[in-house]
Amino acid sequence: MNLIKEYLGSIAGVHVFAIIAMFIFLITFIFMIYHTxxxxxxxxxxxxxxxxxxxxxxxx
Amino acid sequence: MEQEKFYYxxxxxxxxxxxxxxxxxxxxxxxxxxxxxxxxxxxxFDLAYTTFGRIRPIHTNxxxxxxxxxxxxxxxxxxxxxLCKARMFNDRLSYIHFWGWQLIxxxxxxxxxxxxTTSKEYAELEWPIDILVAIIWVIFxxxxxGTIIKRRTRHIYVAIWFYIATFVTxxxxxxxxxxxIPVSLxxxxxxxxGVQDALVQWWYGHNAVAFFLTTPYxxxxxxxxxxxxxxxxxxxxxxxxxxxxxxxxxxWAGPHHLLYGALxxxxxxxxxxxxxxxxxxxxxGMVNGLLTLRGAWDKVREDPVLKFFVVAVTAYGMSTLxxxxxxxxxxxxxxxxxxxxIAHVHVGALGWNGFLTFGMLYWxxxxxxxxxxxxxxxxxxxxxxxxxxxxxxxxxxYWGAVVQTLMWKEFTDMGFLKYPNFLExxxxxxxxxxxxxxxxxxxxxxxxxxxxxxxxxVKAGQFSRETEAIxxxxxxxxxxxxxxxxxxxxxxxxxxxxxILSLIxxxxxxxxxxxxxYLIKTNIPTISSVKPYTPLELEGRDIYVREGCYTCHSxxxxxxxxxxxxxxxxxxxxxxxxxxxxxxxxxxxxxxLAREGVKTGKIYKPDSWHFNHMMDPRKLxxxxxxxxxxxxxxxxxxxxxxxxxxxxxxxxxxxxxxxYDKKANADLVSQAQQIxxxxxxxxxxxxxxxxxxxLIAYLQRLGTDISK
Numbered sequence: 001m002n003l004i005k006e007y008l009g010s011i012a013g014v015h016v017f018a019i020i021a022m023f024i025f026l027i028t029f030i031f032m033i034y035h036t037x038x039x040x041x042x043x044x045x046x047x048x049x050x051x052x053x054x055x056x057x058x059x060x
Numbered sequence: 061m062e063q064e065k066f067y068y069x070x071x072x073x074x075x076x077x078x079x080x081x082x083x084x085x086x087x088x089x090x091x092x093x094x095x096x097x098x099x100x101x102x103x104x105f106d107l108a109y110t111t112f113g114r115i116r117p118i119h120t121n122x123x124x125x126x127x128x129x130x131x132x133x134x135x136x137x138x139x140x141x142x143l144c145k146a147r148m149f150n151d152r153l154s155y156i157h158f159w160g161w162q163l164i165x166x167x168x169x170x171x172x173x174x175x176x177t178t179s180k181e182y183a184e185l186e187w188p189i190d191i192l193v194a195i196i197w198v199i200f201x202x203x204x205x206g207t208i209i210k211r212r213t214r215h216i217y218v219a220i221w222f223y224i225a226t227f228v229t230x231x232x233x234x235x236x237x238x239x240x241i242p243v244s245l246x247x248x249x250x251x252x253x254g255v256q257d258a259l260v261q262w263w264y265g266h267n268a269v270a271f272f273l274t275t276p277y278x279x280x281x282x283x284x285x286x287x288x289x290x291x292x293x294x295x296x297x298x299x300x301x302x303x304x305x306x307x308x309x310x311x312w313a314g315p316h317h318l319l320y321g322a323l324x325x326x327x328x329x330x331x332x333x334x335x336x337x338x339x340x341x342x343x344x345g346m347v348n349g350l351l352t353l354r355g356a357w358d359k360v361r362e363d364p365v366l367k368f369f370v371v372a373v374t375a376y377g378m379s380t381l382x383x384x385x386x387x388x389x390x391x392x393x394x395x396x397x398x399x400x401x402i403a404h405v406h407v408g409a410l411g412w413n414g415f416l417t418f419g420m421l422y423w424x425x426x427x428x429x430x431x432x433x434x435x436x437x438x439x440x441x442x443x444x445x446x447x448x449x450x451x452x453x454x455x456x457x458y459w460g461a462v463v464q465t466l467m468w469k470e471f472t473d474m475g476f477l478k479y480p481n482f483l484e485x486x487x488x489x490x491x492x493x494x495x496x497x498x499x500x501x502x503x504x505x506x507x508x509x510x511x512x513x514x515x516x517x518v519k520a521g522q523f524s525r526e527t528e529a530i531x532x533x534x535x536x537x538x539x540x541x542x543x544x545x546x547x548x549x550x551x552x553x554x555x556x557x558x559x560i561l562s563l564i565x566x567x568x569x570x571x572x573x574x575x576x577x578y579l580i581k582t583n584i585p586t587i588s589s590v591k592p593y594t595p596l597e598l599e600g601r602d603i604y605v606r607e608g609c610y611t612c613h614s615x616x617x618x619x620x621x622x623x624x625x626x627x628x629x630x631x632x633x634x635x636x637x638x639x640x641x642x643x644x645x646x647x648x649x650x651x652x653l654a655r656e657g658v659k660t661g662k663i664y665k666p667d668s669w670h671f672n673h674m675m676d677p678r679k680l681x682x683x684x685x686x687x688x689x690x691x692x693x694x695x696x697x698x699x700x701x702x703x704x705x706x707x708x709x710x711x712x713x714x715x716x717x718x719x720y721d722k723k724a725n726a727d728l729v730s731q732a733q734q735i736x737x738x739x740x741x742x743x744x745x746x747x748x749x750x751x752x753x754x755l756i757a758y759l760q761r762l763g764t765d766i767s768k
Contacts, residue, residue: 051217051286
């Protein structure tokens with residue numbers, strides 16, 4: 001633990017990791033949008049209807 | 061393809077639904093009592109068990125973990141089986157989960173009544189119950205994953221993603237925030253201290269809101285709203301983006317609870333930036349929910365279920381805009397420690413969680429009991445009483461918060477505080493506290509009508525213990541990615557890998573914020589004059605924790621002139637290094653106590669004042685709303701654990717000299733006699749071995765280290 005402590009503590013501007021993390025988020029976010037829109041329309045329609053598929057004797 | 065016949069378990073859903081209603085009423089009645097105590101302090105009944113400091117955690121925990129918790133499980137046990145086309149993995153696990161959870165709630169209520177608390181908000185449970193929570197939570201997760209694994213559908217619907225994220229994140233939050241060293245069966249000290257403890261606690265506290273009050277309910281929204289509207293969710297693509305963006309961003313936002321506190325600037329900035337970014341996924345989710353009703357708005361006029369859902373989703377949108385706004389430092393300077401926070405959380409709890417729960421129950425119970433809602437008229441009455449209740453609850457508190465914070469910050473032309481007496485700012489907003497009672501009563505009346513309506517629905521119907529369903533078995537495919545299958549599509553059929561990825565996503569934010577706080581010394585500059593508490597002060601501090609003083613008094617002076625003028629020098633990170641747990645608080649119903657003991661300070665009071673004030677605050681000031689604490693004068697101080705407490709503190713890095721545990725009791729007695737002797741000269745006869753002596757010792761120590 002001490003080793004990590006000394007190592008991290010000695011990095012100048014260690015807080016830049018926060019900015020790196022933000023970039024990780026942005027890249028992931030952009031990738032997710034790209035990925036989501038690459039779905040086939042039919043598949044999306046099927047998935048979104050999953051809750052409506054079952055018929056468990058709706059009364060109301 | 062061969063069809064398989066199987067049965068959904070409805071009994072477990074019914075059990076959780078009943079528990080939701082039962083604990084909902086209890087939690088809200090306790091909340092109403094707490095609200096009444098602001099206006100009628102005598103409703104503390106001069107009893108330890110019913111003081112605000114003890115019932116406030118009962119109210120918050122009952123609403124969050126008992127009402128909303130059981131609501132989550134009701135919806136999850138119903139929807140998960142149907143979305144997976146499979147019965148729950150193991151019935152026995154379901155019922156262990158149910159009874160275990162109810163046992164935890166009862167133990168929580170009992171321990172809080174008796175002042176057994178860690179004082180960490182929404183994590184007040186002591187260590188044995190924490191362990192029980194972890195076990196029961198794992199049982200829930202085990203049962204859920206077992207069900208997902210034996211499902212008969214290939215794709216895992218987005219609602220289940222939210223359930224998975226809830227399970228994994230709550231487990232991480234609970235374990236990390238609860239790490240403590242036991243003093244006895246019912247008392248422990250957290251391993252974290254001061255600023256670190258505050259950061260871990262609010263990383264937990266904020267994400268308890270995120271992953272207990274938000275993500276599971278979003279899962280329920282994505283299932284029950286399409287069911288009730290009888291149309292699929294507006295955009296499934298948006299729901300996927302909503303999910304990943306939300307779970308990634310939420311985990312970073314915790315430090316916004318500590319703005320202008322003794323937290324390093326970089327951590328505060330991170331909290332603010334991520335909080336503001338949270339608007340995007342939150343509103344994406346809200347828009348997705350509301351647009352699901354496209355073409356069905358005419359139904360909203362008639363169907364009380366949809367009415368409840370529309371207000372719930374709107375309340376979600378309001379609180380998720382308000383939250384990020386309150387995270388902006390300039391706005392937070394204005395709203396923090398005031399009733400704005402209380403109004404904000406109640407828009408979320410009463411609107412989003414409460415209304416989604418009741419919408420779900422009005423939809424669910426008639427289906428479980430093969431009947432119709434007993435009375436649509438009563439359901440509509442419930443809806444309107446609830447909606448008006450939310451407005452009458454929140455608006456007066458917003459108003460009161462603005463008035464009070466302006467009074468705190470107002471100066472005369474001569475540069476003095478215009479309202480130097482804190483109590484003036486409380487009595488000024490008393491009408492708002494009365495209006496809040498009206499709002500709460502309206503909401504609770506609606507709930508009682510709702511419970512009656514559902515009771516009559518249950519009585520009129522015939523319960524189906526199981527629902528028969530038929531679906532083809534899932535043909536196994538390779539566990540590797542198939543040709544043309546994208547990574548995420550593969551992930552959407554692999555629940556365990558999905559959980560691991562969710563875990564990584566939520567760990568990034570927590571790790572970036574918390575780890576540097578431990579590893580980089582410059583984050584908490586040491587102050588050489590800051591010394592450990594004396595044994596008597598340590599015992600007094602434990603009484604302060606037991607009585608829940610932190611629920612009304614902060615110990616954190618922010619670097620504003622209005623605060624330093626009122627309370628004294630602003631708080632420094634290095635002053636809290638021996639505070640296991642920290643006691644910064646989150647709301648000022650009374651003044652800040654961070655510099656209470658500074659003799660030359662702005663708010664110093666002699667020992668005799670504290671004694672009389674604890675006996676009866678209204679003898680010193682008729683308008684005070686603080687409870688009386690006569691038992692502190694009657695009770696003998698329990699010193700049987702003092703040596704162990706010192707040893708634990710030593711093991712946590714508090715620099716008591718070697719072997720001090722053996723001398724601690726003698727020092728304790730000597731300091732107690734000194735205080736008791738001082739009180740005697742002021743005309744107060746009290747034995748040195750009473751609890752009040754220890755509490756006075758602690759209060760007189762507060763904030764004194766840096767003025768030595």
